[in-house]
Amino acid sequence: MRDAIDKPPLPPAPPGARPMNYRHAFHAGNPADVMKHAALARVLVHLARKDTPFRVLDTHAGAGLYDLGGTNAQKTGEAEAGIERILKADLAAPAAALLAPYLDAVRRLRAESGPRLYPGSPALALALSRPQDRFLFCELHKEEKAKLDRRTASDSRVKVMMQDGWQAVRAHLPPRERRGLVLIDPPFEEQGEFKRLLDALKEGHERFATGTFMLWYPIKDLRAVDAFRRDVAQLRLPKTLRVELDFAEVRSLDTLSGSGLIIVNPPFTLQDEMRTILTALAPHLSRDGKGRSRVSWLVAE
Template sequence: MLSYRHAFHAGNPADVLKHVVVVRCLAYLNQKEKPYLVVDTHAGAGRYRLDDASAQKTGEYQQGIARLWHRQDLPEALRGYVQLVKEINSSDELTQYPGSPWLIRTLIREQDRAIFYELHSKDHALLKRHLERKPQIITRCEDGLTGVIALMPPNERRGLVLMDPSYEVKEDYQQVVSVLEKAHRRFATGTFLVWYPVVDRERISAMERAVKRTGIRNIKQFEFSTCPDFPGRGMSASGMFVVNPPWTLEQEMQQILPYLVDVMAPDQGSFRYKTLVAE
């Protein structure tokens, strides 16, 4: 939906979960010299000011990345992500937050490629401005859920696809599962990350059932809640479906998730992780 602007939500707990998973998956891909392709279907503006009116209006980052900013006891699997956030800030003060495109651009190597989709024209213009011009990086002002299917399988035969629509349009819940099924059919060995917000628990339960019905194997699910589910209250949690996850990811998330609850939502928070579909 073209009214959605991520600047109001940058750095919140949902961003932390999503970006930690992206960073850990890319770190795993980088262990081999072979090139890979990364596709981000809803890239946003690429980076965000946390001291501007949009972020200050909601203050959501205060419960998210700000809770990790000065921590000295970060789990090892979380340190790389926090260090990347520190690198985008020129001082010890937290004033900027990297979106997934900035994280991806920073972590991919010369032999790798990245394609970023952003349909909102203003955010796409910012995205182009925020990403350095590199031959292996492409931005497209198009619908990423439509475009990603045609890219599969990538020539590299290795890759990661991040699908994270705003879900302001209810049909997104069904469409993202349909696109996942079609893209996986073309690229069965790829890693697919599907982020989702928990606003209506029954809708997420239905989404889980739909993902299972695709017949795709080897799916992990990670979820982080800042408060109990409460209809009409807004987003209580967010989660990730990870298809073909790195074998190291589950163990890393077993360290990260309870830590995030302790630091960000010690009174009402919770987490869960499970094998949604076995290999």
């Protein structure tokens, strides 16, 4: 069978159809990124335990690498309350061991390429992969895509496409490898992102039932988050894990108070691993020094 990745790309959204204002450089390495990338690293560690190749489809990939000393990151300073704090933290041994693949990848990147660099999901996935693994990164913003192209140009395992991530779920699943991860991490700048996430999960799972799906969502509007969780549970997909971390008190519908992940088909130890990790990270990543995390099944086996 021809690999779905080789199909001609669907046309990108017409220019100007949607404003593409979001730049992840303002937020890279913030508490939400740390939580997401800690989980991403654990999933990749488990995928790499079998010799057979896996594929990563990252539907909203971003630029792949961020300079936390750069103007955009410095404007918000968000990484100071995220990765910079975690790199200096004295974490309990079990959590430190589980976080080592992620934090070592950040440290290695800094030692090799620059002291304030931070890996986005593509760079982290590549850092935790093997020669036999394959990657499809979709990014719709022209400049971010150009950066990602430059950063991955020498790696023949990678394909970068300027394709709508929502369409990519339909166009590229299942992957030829029949195992792997689909990361769906939209910017949540537009109305309807929860609905698009839900539809993408449903369609993606219909095409690639054995794949692991990881969906990121913001915790701002608690009612919207409740409804989303309920809708995901109603899909009745087997093994659906909910992972959430609160960073701050809920203040308004526009302020991020935490972030969440839906993980379908997680590695079977992930629930315990994320509990250990988030219990250790929560006090460091939250404004009040306490933080709350929730790791539970929306749908069990």
